[in-house]
Amino acid sequence: MPKVKVARKSTAIDMTAMCDVAFLLLTFFILTAKPRVEDPVPVDVPGSVKEIPIPDDNLAVITVGSGKAFFSVEGNDVRRQVLQQMGEKYGQQFTPEEYARFEVLPVFGVPIGNLKQFLNMDAEQRKGYQQPGIPRDSVSDELFNWIRESRIAAKALHNQELRVSIKGDSKEEYPVVKDVVAILQRQKVNKFSLITTLRGASK
């Protein structure tokens, strides 16, 4: 009897389909991922059980940490508009290049007088630069006006009421938060959000 030969099968699997799927998913996640905004001061967000996700657009965030306030607003068009309005208000002229730089600036905390200088720094210099925070006093009223102008810009460009949220550090003393809340209330923003993480995740 002749031996029955078992046909030798290759152990290699066709990976093409798997590869296709993998890269499809990869592309999806890369495109939907947002670069994490580096906070200029360490901010440890307190935990909470509330699970309302914050929206991606139409949002202004006031970051509070180390006794300083920082401001950021979503949307490149809104940012450009805000800078223009603030420039007019405080008599500052910005070049087109500075507008372009401000458009991609995620978060900042410098008085408007130093903004020009801050915009002209490169990434390395900015990292080393200690941002003094946006002045909250009622004389220059800068934080008040940043929020106000952003709300006007968001209303004009997107016809939406801007959502304001406060991102505070856990260990931040309450008076600083109280200042920010008072600034919001002065312009009749009585409803705002506090940014939190899921309880337990922060510890």
Added chain:
Amino acid sequence: MAELDTSGGGGKKGGKVRSKKASTRVDLTAMVDLAFLLITFFMLTTTLSKPKAMDIAMPDKDEKQEQQLDVAASRTMTLLLGKDDKLMWYIGEPGKSAPEVEGYGKTGLRQTLLDKSKEVQEKTGKYMFVIIKPSDRSVYKNMVDALDEIAITNIQSYGIVDISPVEVDLLKKENLY
């Protein structure tokens, strides 16, 4: 698992000598490995770093006193947030009932809120009103924690109000300011 497919063109016998057809198949294993590693990375980073928000509404400052809803003192609970993650609470008007010192969390504030809201509900037949008064010595986390406990215990009406000097004195007495 490197694989070269050399079976192609095996059927022809004799004839011309043909140059061996090189397979067009590439080993995709390493590529798939890398792709899945990156997918895992992006998946974990995107879902975990999503911050959550807590909506709060502050009372309108310009509102006239007469327009405000009068809430009976007997069903008002006031939380005074002091330093060192401690708080003080009392029911009714300041100074009339002895305040108690408590910590945040499951056994402290949450239990008190649950007990008291039940008590007030039974006594007056109406819901309890909670006023949070953070002092200048408290930190931001304390306020969020207090709001959080209120959300957990399902108390519908609450407010954040500035602290008064009388209440600061109360905190001072207990060494919480």
